Amino acid sequence: MAEQQNIQYTPKDFKSDQEVRWCPGCGDHAVLNSIQKALTELGIPKEKFAFISGIGCSSRFPYYMDTYGFHGIHGRAAAIATGVKIANPGLSVWEITGDGDALAIGGNHFIHAIRRNIDINIILFNNEIYGLTKGQYSPTSEKGIVTKTSPFGSIEEPFSVGDLVIGAKGKFFARTIDANVSLSTQIYVEAAKHKGTSVVEVLQNCVIFNDGVHEVVTGKEVRDDRTIILKHGKPMSFGKNNDKGLVLDGLKLKVVNLGENGITEKNLLVHDAEESNPGIQYMLAHMGYPDYPVALGVIRSVKAHTYESDLEEQIMEIQKNTKVKCMDDLLMSGSVWKVE
Amino acid sequence: MAKNSQVIEREEVVIRFSGDSGDGMQLTGILFSDTAALFGNDLSTFPDYPAEIRAPQGTVGGVSGFQVHLGHSEINTPGDYADVLVAMNPAAVKANAKWVKPGGTIIYDKDNFTEKNIEKAGYKSDPIAEEKLELYNIIAAPVSSMVKEALKDFGLDPKSVLRTKNMFALGMVYWLFNRKLKYTEQYFEKKFAKKPEMIEANKVTLRAGYYYAETIEALNPVILIEPAQIAKGTYRNICGNAATAWGLAAAAENAGLKLFIGSYPITPATGVLEELAARKDLGVKSFQAEDEIAGICTALGASFAGYLAVTSTSGPGLALKSEAIGLAVMTELPLVIINVQRGGPSTGLPTKTEQSDLMQALFGRNGECPVVVIAASTPSDCFDYAYEAARIALEHMTPVLLLTDGYLANGTEPWKVPLMKDLPQIKPPFADKKEIPFLPYKRDCETLARSWAIPGTPGLEHRIGGLEKTLKGTVSYIPENHEMMVKFRADKVAKVADRIPDMKVWGEESGDLLLVGWGGTRGYLMTAVRELQAEGYKVSLANFNYINPMPKNVGEIFRKFKKILVAELNMGQFAGYLRMKYQEFSYAQLNKVQGHPFTISEIKEKCIKLLEEK
Numbered sequence: 001m002a003e004q005q006n007i008q009y010t011p012k013d014f015k016s017d018q019e020v021r022w023c024p025g026c027g028d029h030a031v032l033n034s035i036q037k038a039l040t041e042l043g044i045p046k047e048k049f050a051f052i053s054g055i056g057c058s059s060r061f062p063y064y065m066d067t068y069g070f071h072g073i074h075g076r077a078a079a080i081a082t083g084v085k086i087a088n089p090g091l092s093v094w095e096i097t098g099d100g101d102a103l104a105i106g107g108n109h110f111i112h113a114i115r116r117n118i119d120i121n122i123i124l125f126n127n128e129i130y131g132l133t134k135g136q137y138s139p140t141s142e143k144g145i146v147t148k149t150s151p152f153g154s155i156e157e158p159f160s161v162g163d164l165v166i167g168a169k170g171k172f173f174a175r176t177i178d179a180n181v182s183l184s185t186q187i188y189v190e191a192a193k194h195k196g197t198s199v200v201e202v203l204q205n206c207v208i209f210n211d212g213v214h215e216v217v218t219g220k221e222v223r224d225d226r227t228i229i230l231k232h233g234k235p236m237s238f239g240k241n242n243d244k245g246l247v248l249d250g251l252k253l254k255v256v257n258l259g260e261n262g263i264t265e266k267n268l269l270v271h272d273a274e275e276s277n278p279g280i281q282y283m284l285a286h287m288g289y290p291d292y293p294v295a296l297g298v299i300r301s302v303k304a305h306t307y308e309s310d311l312e313e314q315i316m317e318i319q320k321n322t323k324v325k326c327m328d329d330l331l332m333s334g335s336v337w338k339v340e
Numbered sequence: 341m342a343k344n345s346q347v348i349e350r351e352e353v354v355i356r357f358s359g360d361s362g363d364g365m366q367l368t369g370i371l372f373s374d375t376a377a378l379f380g381n382d383l384s385t386f387p388d389y390p391a392e393i394r395a396p397q398g399t400v401g402g403v404s405g406f407q408v409h410l411g412h413s414e415i416n417t418p419g420d421y422a423d424v425l426v427a428m429n430p431a432a433v434k435a436n437a438k439w440v441k442p443g444g445t446i447i448y449d450k451d452n453f454t455e456k457n458i459e460k461a462g463y464k465s466d467p468i469a470e471e472k473l474e475l476y477n478i479i480a481a482p483v484s485s486m487v488k489e490a491l492k493d494f495g496l497d498p499k500s501v502l503r504t505k506n507m508f509a510l511g512m513v514y515w516l517f518n519r520k521l522k523y524t525e526q527y528f529e530k531k532f533a534k535k536p537e538m539i540e541a542n543k544v545t546l547r548a549g550y551y552y553a554e555t556i557e558a559l560n561p562v563i564l565i566e567p568a569q570i571a572k573g574t575y576r577n578i579c580g581n582a583a584t585a586w587g588l589a590a591a592a593e594n595a596g597l598k599l600f601i602g603s604y605p606i607t608p609a610t611g612v613l614e615e616l617a618a619r620k621d622l623g624v625k626s627f628q629a630e631d632e633i634a635g636i637c638t639a640l641g642a643s644f645a646g647y648l649a650v651t652s653t654s655g656p657g658l659a660l661k662s663e664a665i666g667l668a669v670m671t672e673l674p675l676v677i678i679n680v681q682r683g684g685p686s687t688g689l690p691t692k693t694e695q696s697d698l699m700q701a702l703f704g705r706n707g708e709c710p711v712v713v714i715a716a717s718t719p720s721d722c723f724d725y726a727y728e729a730a731r732i733a734l735e736h737m738t739p740v741l742l743l744t745d746g747y748l749a750n751g752t753e754p755w756k757v758p759l760m761k762d763l764p765q766i767k768p769p770f771a772d773k774k775e776i777p778f779l780p781y782k783r784d785c786e787t788l789a790r791s792w793a794i795p796g797t798p799g800l801e802h803r804i805g806g807l808e809k810t811l812k813g814t815v816s817y818i819p820e821n822h823e824m825m826v827k828f829r830a831d832k833v834a835k836v837a838d839r840i841p842d843m844k845v846w847g848e849e850s851g852d853l854l855l856v857g858w859g860g861t862r863g864y865l866m867t868a869v870r871e872l873q874a875e876g877y878k879v880s881l882a883n884f885n886y887i888n889p890m891p892k893n894v895g896e897i898f899r900k901f902k903k904i905l906v907a908e909l910n911m912g913q914f915a916g917y918l919r920m921k922y923q924e925f926s927y928a929q930l931n932k933v934q935g936h937p938f939t940i941s942e943i944k945e946k947c948i949k950l951l952e953e954k
Contacts (some may be wrong), residue, residue, distance in 0.1 A: 083641025
């Protein structure tokens with residue numbers, strides 16, 4: 001990532017002159033605002049940002065940013081972003097993608113970028129539907145969902161983003177809600193600062209084709225009781241009155257009520273995002289309504305080597321010890337003979 | 341066995357090493373050709389091997405061959421028919437009998453001609469008799485048992501002992517052609533630096549073969565006439581894939597850029613990725629992608645970030661890259677796509693050569709999607725055309741597709757290495773840092789290329805992508821704008837013709853017949869034309885390297901010949917393309933799709949037939 005510098009930006013500095021064309025009420029607007037806000041907190045010069053996207057509603061994102069941007073083809077944003085970052089590790093590279101783009105057509109690139117730990121920030125807008133093609137089920141749609149291509153209910157098991165990230169040896173996984181600008185901004189800043197592939201799953205609402213899909217956990221009335229915001233080093237408590245918590249019961253997580261059966265905050269699990277063994281983090285990422293609160297915040301953030309810095313290091317090491325310094329050297333190396 | 345010590349003088353000779361795919365025939369051939377090249381012979385080689393790494397032992401399908409053609413003057417092809425065949429088993433005889441010149445020499449390992457192997461190869465009892473080869477110079481050498489005897493005191497396991505038997509055969513051939521063993525022995529010392537016992541074992545076997553050939557005097561030693569005077573300079577042997585890789589690295593250096601390659605392994609293109617992966621000394625960043633699509637998409641990302649970016653593949657991989665080539669056309673980023681053609685369609689003949697991806701290269705994409713297409717024609721000129729592909733991509737801000745093929749990729753020839761300062765300059769159209777706001781699709785009025793603003797440059801922030809755009813880079817669905825941009829992209833590619841050399845005819849500029857080819861068949865067509873010219877026919881050759889756009893003087897050339905024959909290793913794709921571009925001429929065709937190059941005789945036959953027709 002680029003050097004920290006003393007630069008003052010406002011979100012407006014990151015707005016391009018393009019009219020934002022998402023549907024009124026679309027969750028994407030809030031994500032755009034949160035990211036523009038997050039960028040002001042990074043101290044990175046504007047010209048060092050590159051936003052890369054695939055295809056889908058969310059993938060129009062780069063056009064609305066006054067940064068370098070590349071609107072790619074369906075599913076391939078992770079590959080394009082990988083090339084940009086390897087070529088110029090000094091850039092802050094962001095991939096904007098959706099559940100169809102990243103997990104269906106682009107599933108292969110998604111897992112391999114994570115496996116290699118390329119230092120890019122993948123912001124995955126998960127609305128559990130294909131929006132741009134007008135409402136077909138996606139790889140994250142609930143089994144049974146009725147859409148235009150599943151008129152009798154989908155018979156497919158959905159992916160869970162966190163499972164895939166951890167399964168692909170991911171080092172950073174966070175989850176947020178589109179409309180929660182302050183939590184989101186904080187998470188985007190964390191994601192940007194993390195060296196390596198950071199995946200942020202945004203529970204995003206498609207107001208036209210899947211309106212209210214996350215409402216059961218993100219609705220104003222219920223969200224405090226049905227979500228938990230994880231903070232590294234803090235006990236895992238949640239609830240409107242902060243009266244619930246998570247404990248380990250045998251090999252499973254369990255929701256407990258503070259004060260009942262003598263349980264106090266001291267009995268709760270303490271979140272450790274930096275633990276390299278992903279066991280508990282996997283269970284946290286996997287939690288879902290109605291048995292558990294949905295985990296938000298930074299669930300996993302583990303330090304590791306990145307692909308592009310290892311590559312640079314390898315090149316430097318080899319260049320130190322080689323006699324081949326330029327093409328002319330190479331052309332004259334090895335088995336050559338002279339004709340006089 | 342007839343004893344004969346008469347020395348034969350020859351101008352050129354073709355040798356084919358042939359055995360099971362585990363017998364080390366490729367290495368044997370390479371060591372022999374390197375030794376010959378160091379002696380100063382011109383040569384051309386052709387490895388011919390099965391797709392299976394170890395096909396069932398002893399079967400015809402598992403035969404791996406390596407043909408070397410060497411001589412004292414210019415050699416343009418690996419040769420049609422072999423003067424000497426080395427056959428390590430009966431299957432090698434089965435696969436190659438028809439490729440040996442009548443009366444040629446066949447050296448075979450008689451210990452391997454067991455009943456079982458003879459049967460596996462599809463013979464009843466005696467392969468030599470069944471192929472009616474009795475009048476050839478047949479050397480039945482007990483290679484396996486001689487090797488076992490020579491190495492009996494080495495304490496090696498039987499497998500390691502037998503693994504050296506290719507060196508026994510090589511030793512025999514070295515004696516036959518009076519070649520020194522030094523280079524090969526040095527190779528052992530390097531290769532087995534960590535296994536000193538194998539250095540000695542291989543040396544002993546090599547010498548055993550050499551002395552065996554001398555002792556039996558069954559062979560007529562052949563002395564090749566001293567090499568003719570060739571241009572002064574430094575030479576090396578190079579294969580097409582390495583030359584391609586080096587041409588790209590050279591272009592990057594002369595353009596002042598870094599090189600990125602994003603590729604997925606695929607036969608026969610893998611050598612390009614492998615060579616560039618080894619070039620970290622030059623700072624090359626190589627990326628082995630998760631698939632073909634990621635190969636090209638990472639390259640496109642690197643191009644956006646300011647690198648000379650490349651992806652390499654073969655036919656099926658090119659199909660997978662089509663959509664991303666379209667994105668490169670739309671974003672007008674420089675990109676080199678190397679397609680090492682092989683037999684198709686689908687998986688086809690992965691290790692065999694063909695020229696059947698031409699239409700795919702020219703037209704295999706959605707929408708109006710022109711790219712520059714060029715083709716290399718010899719293993720060593722892969723360097724020049726890879727360099728040229730990069731020059732055009734960078735200066736014209738366009739993807740360029742370079743077509744080579746399996747024959748060029750693996751074939752080798754001596755190459756006079758260039759000096760970097762003698763290669764053409766490359767000047768990419770970088771955006772002016774003061775021209776703010778930057779308009780991504782503003783064009784140079786001469787080339788129509790847009791300028792290249794590299795992320796990280798303050799003030800030039802901009803967005804590009806696959807959607808149709810205006811000059812400013814704004815997404816636009818305006819019908820007239822789309823048509824204008826489609827035409828701009830087509831004109832930009834067409835204008836590359838202003839900056840490529842004119843087509844040169846090989847031979848007289850007018851005549852009865854113009855033989856037309858493109859890319860990798862040049863050596864064969866040239867040899868055929870040379871022989872026809874010597875026989876008094878008025879035949880010339882036009883071999884294309886620039887396919888889209890074509891040089892401007894093509895029509896002028898075609899007009900001066902009574903007949904045109906288009907020869908290519910496909911069903912007539914280039915002929916069809918010429919019919920579209922130059923409708924005023926009529927084109928006869930010579931086509932072959934057997935996974936093998938042309939033979940000189942079949943080209944000549946077709947030419948003579950056409951010349952005799954009224």
